[in-house]
Amino acid sequence: SYELTQPPSVSVAPGQTARITCGAQNIGSKNIHWCQQKPGQAPVLVVYDDSDRPSGIPERFSGSNSGNTATLTISTVEAGDEADYYCQVWDTNSDRVLFGGGTKLTVL
């Protein structure tokens, strides 16, 4: 079955760039979406269709997707970006939504 693999954790200093990956076979052929979940809150979509941003999401959040890896990039990281991040895909083979295991972003 198709699975999305994320690193459990990523750490970055304030002002630096964080990159969170989501890996799967030929993921570049699919549309990948990313959500952010802060402690005690519901997830919020931050990037969709690989690289588009919903209204209200800062330009610091961007995405790319090619080959076997999709990447969420957060530039000029702030303390408020500390959260869990999940990638999401619609798997057309099994007709279901899949989530990655999530990555905890720590701002040092």
Next chain:
Amino acid sequence: QVQLQESGPGLVKASETLSLTCTVSGGSVSSGNFFWSWIRQPPGKGLEWIGFISYSGSTNYNPSLKSRVTISLDTSKNQISLNLSSVTAADTAIYYCARDHVGVPIFYWGQGTLVTVSS
């Protein structure tokens, strides 16, 4: 903009049926070609998609839960319902409802509701 609010019992006994509703405001559950999903998150763990129902009532469920899950629409109340039968402690989780938008399956999220299964 659409708003989603989950509600239901916060405590369910093992072997019984978990029943939740999602009340929608800012749009109709039976129009707009939308898909309405349920997702859950066990405490301290990741997200798991449970299934969805379309505006026309067609459903699709996660195979791992399919035998125990029913999702339905109540158009008179503008709600989506989730029933999960024969629950165990492993079903303890925050349950979210969600709606798609511009082809993204899970675009808008509700605030979630915690359900604890007691033995």
